[in-house]
Structure formats: structure tokens, C-alpha cells
Amino acid sequence: MAAALKSSGGFCSTQHQWLHSAGDRILSSSSHSNPKGCSCKKTKRPAPLCVKATSTKVELDFNDPSWKQKFQEDWDKRFNLPRITDVYDLKPRPTTFSLKKNRSPAGDENGTPMDKWNGYVNNDDRALLKVIKYSSPNSAGAECIDPDCSWVEQWVHRAGPRKEIYYEPDEVKAAIVTCGGLCPGLNDVIRQIVFTLETYGVKNIVGIPFGYRGFFEKGLKEMPLSRHLVENINLAGGSFLGVSRGGAKTSEIVDSIQARRIDMLFVLGGNGTHAGANAIHDECRKRMLKVSVVAVPKTIDNDILLMDKTFGFDTAVEEAQRAINSAYIEARSAYHGIGLVKLMGRSSGFIAMHASLSSGQVDVCLIPEVPFTLDGEYGVLRHLEHLLKTKGFCVVCVAEAAGQDLLQKSGATDASGNVIFSDIGVHMQQKIKMHFKDIGVPADVKYIDPTYMVRACRANASDAILCTVLGQNAVHGAFAGFSGITSCICNTHYVYLPITEVITAPKRVNPNSRMWHRCLTSTGQPDFH
Ligand SMILES: Nc1ncnc2c1ncn2[C@@H]1O[C@H](COP(=O)(O)OP(=O)(O)OP(=O)(O)O)[C@@H](O)[C@H]1O
Ligand SMILES: O=P(O)(O)OC[C@H]1O[C@](O)(CO)[C@@H](O)[C@@H]1O
Numbered sequence: 001m002a003a004a005l006k007s008s009g010g011f012c013s014t015q016h017q018w019l020h021s022a023g024d025r026i027l028s029s030s031s032h033s034n035p036k037g038c039s040c041k042k043t044k045r046p047a048p049l050c051v052k053a054t055s056t057k058v059e060l061d062f063n064d065p066s067w068k069q070k071f072q073e074d075w076d077k078r079f080n081l082p083r084i085t086d087v088y089d090l091k092p093r094p095t096t097f098s099l100k101k102n103r104s105p106a107g108d109e110n111g112t113p114m115d116k117w118n119g120y121v122n123n124d125d126r127a128l129l130k131v132i133k134y135s136s137p138n139s140a141g142a143e144c145i146d147p148d149c150s151w152v153e154q155w156v157h158r159a160g161p162r163k164e165i166y167y168e169p170d171e172v173k174a175a176i177v178t179c180g181g182l183c184p185g186l187n188d189v190i191r192q193i194v195f196t197l198e199t200y201g202v203k204n205i206v207g208i209p210f211g212y213r214g215f216f217e218k219g220l221k222e223m224p225l226s227r228h229l230v231e232n233i234n235l236a237g238g239s240f241l242g243v244s245r246g247g248a249k250t251s252e253i254v255d256s257i258q259a260r261r262i263d264m265l266f267v268l269g270g271n272g273t274h275a276g277a278n279a280i281h282d283e284c285r286k287r288m289l290k291v292s293v294v295a296v297p298k299t300i301d302n303d304i305l306l307m308d309k310t311f312g313f314d315t316a317v318e319e320a321q322r323a324i325n326s327a328y329i330e331a332r333s334a335y336h337g338i339g340l341v342k343l344m345g346r347s348s349g350f351i352a353m354h355a356s357l358s359s360g361q362v363d364v365c366l367i368p369e370v371p372f373t374l375d376g377e378y379g380v381l382r383h384l385e386h387l388l389k390t391k392g393f394c395v396v397c398v399a400e401a402a403g404q405d406l407l408q409k410s411g412a413t414d415a416s417g418n419v420i421f422s423d424i425g426v427h428m429q430q431k432i433k434m435h436f437k438d439i440g441v442p443a444d445v446k447y448i449d450p451t452y453m454v455r456a457c458r459a460n461a462s463d464a465i466l467c468t469v470l471g472q473n474a475v476h477g478a479f480a481g482f483s484g485i486t487s488c489i490c491n492t493h494y495v496y497l498p499i500t501e502v503i504t505a506p507k508r509v510n511p512n513s514r515m516w517h518r519c520l521t522s523t524g525q526p527d528f529h
């Protein structure tokens with residue numbers, strides 16, 4: 001499948017290479033870019049850009065032959081990146097970011113002028129958000145826009161350094177803030193932001209201590225940052241700057257941004273932090289401040305929409321797997337051993353699902369997205385009886401937000417307003433013990449709750465790479481004049497998304513997804529209701 005558009009200096013084309021997946025199609029590669037000399041005007045782009053199928057905001061009539069175009073126009077608007085030039089009339093200047101050293105204005109050592117260097121991303125470059133063409137709405141995990149499950153391209157903006165920038169680096173004051181709970185990789189991102197800012201020539205870089213609180217709490221001073229200072233911070237977990245929840249009053253934060261004369265704000269955090277970052281971006285616009293607010297999605301919960309994963313998630317899964325392994329060893333070595341592990345994840349079961357999958361040692365995985373009963377013919381307890389009878393031991397992994405309907409609500413919230421869950425782990429431990437006592441079957445229950453151990457550690461290799469790229473791209477995004485965006489990975493490509501599109505709801509495990517089905521295949525568990 002290919003679409004091409006002739007333009008003044010060459011072909012701007014979208015090339016698709018499809019691989020088969022039992023009736024459906026998966027894109028092995030896809031890109032949309034401007035070859036050298038090709039000047040694609042927005043109005044001449046071959047295919048209009050389109051949005052996530054499930055979240056379209058326009059009413060679509062699929063009998064209308066132009067529905068696709070309407071859908072795509074809507075997508076194009078929604079995924080267009082907010083820029084400071086939407087509000088101010090600014091002229092760009094050539095970038096100061098270059099990887100070539102000792103370059104003279106006339107060119108590099110080979111005489112190649114700077115503007116011919118290919119290291120930059122074109123503003124019209126795009127990456128595809130979705131790469132599977134479902135042939136039917138009944139295909140496993142299908143996300144369709146229309147009843148025929150038509151193929152609609154969903155392009156998003158490619159991240160990276162631009163040839164032209166909208167800030168004078170030596171006049172820039174850049175600030176970094178880390179909010180919410182801890183997460184592996186925070187220090188890696190801080191470090192890369194500082195490195196990249198310095199590469200552009202920024203000298204005034206500060207850290208805001210303890211999350212949004214650092215903007216208004218008296219006595220908390222901003223911390224000057226430099227490559228020298230942050231060189232080794234990635235070797236430890238936690239946040240070099242400190243984190244906090246709650247207390248985000250947008251107007252006070254923006255007062256503080258204004259008073260401190262901050263031009264670029266890099267905000268590292270989860271969905272709450274992103275909502276805060278977007279509110280700051282809006283307020284800065286309202287006040288006509290030339291400030292770029294760029295977020296980097298951090299959370300072990302992996303609960304931010306549209307992106308492949310948030311940084312820290314991979315490491316949390318790896319750590320969680322260790323807890324499962326210990327539970328397995330304990331259960332395996334006990335007579336009628338039952339290993340029970342509770343894992344974090346505010347309202348999503350991603351950590352529990354992925355740790356169950358990666359360990360391969362879990363017999364029952366319980367997540368908040370899939371309701372279950374403990375008692376009765378189809379309950380979890382009856383299945384545990386069966387497992388003890390047939391294999392002699394078993395391992396259960398439960399997400400902290402799972403089975404809340406079985407418990408009395410705590411009614412409590414944290415400083416950010418997030419619900420504090422009742423303890424499903426302790427509840428299950430007691431229920432299992434009582435059940436086996438009641439039926440007169442011995443059971444040796446070993447309960448492990450690793451709590452903060454899954455997040456208070458340094459990033460693993462794959463998270464460290466993700467953090468490196470996301471941190472660097474955040475700086476490129478700010479210099480390119482974007483604001484109200486997040487630097488993330490979608491379908492293995494590094495992109496920018498408008499924050500508004502990722503905060504509409506927390507991302508949750510889809511019980512109809514192939515991944516959850518794979519988890520069920522691995523555990524062999526039945527439906528528990
Ligand atoms: N809707 C919102 N508008 C403005 N600020 C918000 C909003 N939601 C949360 N915040 C602020 O963002 C910060 C972080 O939020 P929160 O504690 O929910 O963590 P998070 O970013 O979701 O990360 P984590 O995944 O660790 O929970 C807090 O200071 C909170 O006050
Ligand atoms: O750090 P706190 O406030 O105890 O919050 C714990 C929560 O933070 C997370 O670690 C990240 O959102 C959740 O998995 C967990 O529910």
C-alpha cells in the first residue's frame with residue numbers, strides 16, 4: 001500500500017510494508033518524511049492525519065463518503081502540537097545544537113555546510129501510532145473506527161532536534177521538576193536534560209526541589225544544575241531533586257515561574273503531573289508568557305494513554321519479578337505452599353500482568369480491570385484447592401487495586417486526591433488461611449508485599465535508554481518552540497504528543513487484549529465469576 005504526492009522538489013511519500021498476521025496486517029515499517037529538496041506544505045500532505053480510533057471527538061456518519069476525511073481533520077487538529085508561535089510572532093534562528101565539533105561557519109572538516117547536515121528532524125516528519133490493520137472488528141483486540149474496520153492512518157509528530165529554534169540559548173533559564181511518586185529513571189532523565197541543554201549552550205539550569213511544592217513552599221530553594229553536578233546521579237535510584245504529591249495551585253506556580261524568569265520548564269511525572277503541566281501551559285498562555293512546558297512521562301504504573309510505556313515501568317516489572325520468584329521458591333518448598341504477592345499499580349494492573357508474564361511462575365494473576373470472586377464454585381479459593389491437589393503448591397499475584405469491590409472502602413485520599421486503596425493483599429492472605437482451615441486442608445501461606453522496593457531502585461538498561469532519549473527529546477521539543485507536549489515512545493518511535501490527548505483518562509489493561517489473553521494462557525487460570 002503506498003500513497004504519493006508530487007511536490008515542487010521531489011516526492012513526499014508514505015511507504016507501507018505489510019506483514020501478515022493470520023488475516024490481519026501489521027506494518028513492518030512505515031514512515032512519512034520529506035526527502036531532500038521536497039517542500040511539503042501542510043495543505044499538500046498526501047493523507048490527512050488521523051486520531052486514535054476509540055477517542056474521536058467528532059460525530060461520524062459512516063454512510064457519509066467523507067467520514068474518513070472528517071475523522072482525519074479532527075485528528076489533525078487534536079494532535080497538532082501547541083507552539084509558542086501560536087501566541088507570539090517570533091522569528092526562528094538556526095539551531096545551536098550540533099553533534100559535529102570544531103565546525104567553522106563555512107562548514108565542517110569536509111567542507112559540508114551546517115545546513116546540509118542530516119541530523120535534524122523535519123517538522124513534517126510523522127510516525128504511525130497504530131500499525132495493525134484489523135480485517136474485522138472480531139479480530140482479537142481490534143480497535144476499529146467504523147463497522148468495517150477500515151484502515152485509517154493515525155500519524156503523530158516525530159520527536160528530535162529541529163534545524164531552527166525559538167530561543168537564544170545564552171538567554172534561557174531552564175527548570176526541571178519531578179512530581180508524584182518515585183520512579184526508576186528520574187535521575188537519568190534529569191541528567192540527560194541538563195546535558196542536552198548545555199549542548200545547546202544553556203548556562204542557567206535549575207532544579208525545583210520536591211515537585212510542584214518547590215514552586216511555592218517558602219524555604220525551598222532552586223538548585224543550580226550543571227553537567228558536572230549531575231554526571232553520576234543516574235547511578236542511584238530516587239530523584240536528585242526530590243518529589244512530592246499535592247499542593248499544586250496553578251496560579252501560584254505560574255507566579256513563581258514568572259518571578260523566577262523561567263523560559264523552559266521540564267516536568268517529569270505521571271498522569272496527575274501531566275494534568276498539572278497542562279494547566280501551567282494554559283496559564284502561561286493566558287498571561288502571554290513565552291514559556292515552553294514539556295513533560296516526560298514517568299510512572300511505574302504505565303497508566304498514561306497512547307504511549308508504549310512510561311519510563312520506570314520496565315524496571316518495576318523486573319523488581320516485581322524478584323518478589324514473585326521468592327514467593328515461588330517459598331511455596332514450592334513448603335507442603336501445600338501458597339505464595340501470594342501484592343504489587344503496586346494505582347488503578348491499572350500492568351505491573352502485575354507483566355511481572356506474571358515475565359516470571360512465568362504465577363498460577364493466578366488478579367488485576368483491577370478484571371472482576372473476580374473469592375468464594376463460591378467459580379471463586380479463586382476453589383481454584384487454589386484444585387492447584388494444591390494437582391500440583392501441590394501455587395503462586396498468586398494480585399494488583400493493589402484489584403478486588404476493591406470485595407473490601408470496605410477506605411474513603412481516604414492522598415495529598416494529590418488519589419484514592420487510597422483498602423489492602424487486598426492482607427485480605428486475601430486472611431481469606432486463604434481461613435478457607436483452608438475451614439475445609440481441613442493444610443495450606444502454608446507465604447505473603448510478600450514488596451511495596452516501594454519495585455520503584456526505589458535505579459533504572460535497568462532498557463529504562464536507562466528510554467530515559468536518555470526522552471530527556472534529550474524533551475529539550476529538543478522546547479527549543480523547537482513546542483509547549484504543552486510530552487516526549488514519549490509510540491509504537492517504538494519517539495514522538496511528541498499534546499498533553500491534552502494523554503490525560504483524558506488513565507490507561508488500563510484491556511481485558512480483550514492479546515496481552516491479557518497471553519497472561520491467561522501462561523497462568524492457565526479460569527474466569528473467576
Ligand atoms: N488535575 C490536576 N491539575 C493540576 N495538578 C494536578 C492534577 N492532578 C494532580 N496534580 C498535581 O500533580 C502532582 C502529581 O500528581 P500525582 O500525585 O497524582 O502523581 P502522578 O503524576 O500521577 O505520578 P504517580 O504515577 O507517581 O502517581 C501533584 O503535585 C498534584 O497536586
Ligand atoms: O508514594 P505513595 O504516595 O505511597 O503512592 C503509592 C502509589 O504510587 C505508585 O507507586 C505510582 O503511582 C502507585 O503504584 C502506588 O499506588
Ligand SMILES: [Mg+2]
Binds near residue numbers: 180271272299346
Ligand atoms: Mg498517577
